[in-house]
Amino acid sequence: MLVTNIYFMDRKSRTPALLRDAALHLFTEQGYDRTSTAQVAEHAGVSEMTLFRHFASKEALLLEDPFDLDMADAVRARPITESAMLAIAEGIREAWSTMGAAELANLRWLLRVVAGTPALNGALERSSDQTVSALTVALEERGVATGRARVAAAAVIAGLSRALLDWSAEEHGDLPTYVSVALDTLGGQ
Numbered sequence: 001m002l003v004t005n006i007y008f009m010d011r012k013s014r015t016p017a018l019l020r021d022a023a024l025h026l027f028t029e030q031g032y033d034r035t036s037t038a039q040v041a042e043h044a045g046v047s048e049m050t051l052f053r054h055f056a057s058k059e060a061l062l063l064e065d066p067f068d069l070d071m072a073d074a075v076r077a078r079p080i081t082e083s084a085m086l087a088i089a090e091g092i093r094e095a096w097s098t099m100g101a102a103e104l105a106n107l108r109w110l111l112r113v114v115a116g117t118p119a120l121n122g123a124l125e126r127s128s129d130q131t132v133s134a135l136t137v138a139l140e141e142r143g144v145a146t147g148r149a150r151v152a153a154a155a156v157i158a159g160l161s162r163a164l165l166d167w168s169a170e171e172h173g174d175l176p177t178y179v180s181v182a183l184d185t186l187g188g189q
Contacts, residue, residue, distance in 0.1 A: 016054045018044040023061035032117040063127035068134040071095040075138040084152035089187030111168030
């Protein structure tokens with residue numbers, strides 16, 4: 001079910017990946033509420049203290065997004081003539097195209113855990129603040145006023161989150177199609 005290619009990672013990257021995989025495995029198997037951080041740490045072969053050095057909370061194991069910087073960099077690289085919404089939509093599309101099959105499979109399971117856990121209602125929205133901030137800064141660096149940048153970033157992330165939750169609920173839904181339709185809509189196409 002969960003596969004992360006940790007053998008090609010340096011030690012600093014390997015530990016968070018092991019913890020995420022262990023968490024997702026246990027949350028899927030036992031349920032989010034019935035899994036402790038101590039169990040996750042033990043399953044990953046590290047101490048609970050190590051877990052908390054990498055993740056601020058149990059919720060962060062699921063929702064901390066390692067792609068924020070990649071998405072922001074992709075937005076910065078978009079043609080300056082693009083509108084804020086189009087630059088974000090196309091930047092995210094570009095960043096997402098680099099995700100591997102294992103990452104996509106893990107994402108579906110992660111989103112299913114989030115969607116199926118009442119204690120995590122609103123968790124995607126809470127966790128999106130960091131992503132929205134990174135995208136806002138990227139737009140500001142392109143000359144977009146702060147207020148407009150924040151609104152554009154928040155709108156795109158909210159729409160993308162909805163599409164991702166819809167995709168995760170489908171057994172055979174095609175992620176590129178869900179993401180593409182959402183980004184086309186959000187980018188004004």
